[in-house]
Amino acid sequence: xxxxxxxASGSGTNAExxxxxxxxxxxxxxxxxxxxxxxxxxxxxxxxxxxxxxxFSRDEFYDCNRILEVLQDRKIDFVVLAGFMWLVPEYLIxxxxxxxxxxxPALLPKFGGKGMYGMNVHRAVKEAGETESGITIHLVNEExxxxxxxxxxxxxxxxxxxxxxxxxxxHSLEYANFPFQIEQFIxxx
Ligand code: GAR
Numbered sequence: 001x002x003x004x005x006x007x008a009s010g011s012g013t014n015a016e017x018x019x020x021x022x023x024x025x026x027x028x029x030x031x032x033x034x035x036x037x038x039x040x041x042x043x044x045x046x047x048x049x050x051x052x053x054x055x056f057s058r059d060e061f062y063d064c065n066r067i068l069e070v071l072q073d074r075k076i077d078f079v080v081l082a083g084f085m086w087l088v089p090e091y092l093i094x095x096x097x098x099x100x101x102x103x104x105p106a107l108l109p110k111f112g113g114k115g116m117y118g119m120n121v122h123r124a125v126k127e128a129g130e131t132e133s134g135i136t137i138h139l140v141n142e143e144x145x146x147x148x149x150x151x152x153x154x155x156x157x158x159x160x161x162x163x164x165x166x167x168x169x170x171h172s173l174e175y176a177n178f179p180f181q182i183e184q185f186i187x188x189x
Contacts, residue, residue: 012042014082021179100140112145122163
């Protein structure tokens with residue numbers, strides 16, 4: 001059995017799909033959902049799915065190994081970042097080297113780096129007049145948005161698209177691919 005912990009900061013619609021996907025899998029399970037926000041809707045979605053939840057403060061995340069202990073206690077094998085907006089500290093990256101998977105809502109290396117998350121990405125894509133955008137699923141290393149790319153998928157951006165309609169297209173791509181890509185990556189280990 002492979003155990004996943006999902007980190008998410010917001011609404012958690014990707015996390016929800018991932019939990020649904022693995023609820024039917026005998027070999028891989030989502031054991032824990034963590035958030036840096038106590039009130040993040042993702043935590044309610046996890047509770048509804050019967051998955052243990054946990055929120056944490058900045059100090060707990062960056063200044064001690066508390067979160068690592070929590071993951072190790074639950075025998076977590078893989079970490080999935082599904083809309084997680086904080087930089088992952090080095091101690092976690094080292095402990096889970098090549099076992100942390102992130103989704104980025106653009107075609108990296110374009111529109112990556114500090115400040116590029118969520119709607120900021122879609123606004124930047126729109127302002128740049130891009131004719132396509134997409135998703136990147138990648139491993140996390142010490143450099144922001146620069147770990148090994150596992151998968152990318154693109155979608156067309158029309159002239160009349162808004163940041164909101166781009167976000168909707170990107171979410172559809174994410175839902176269609178992220179759970180399956182996680183499964184493929186973990187099954188190949
Ligand atoms: C997703 O689009 C994800 O790609 C993005 O946040 C959104 C979370 O949506 N992640 C980043 O921007 C990370 N840099 P969700 O909470 O509805 O799953």
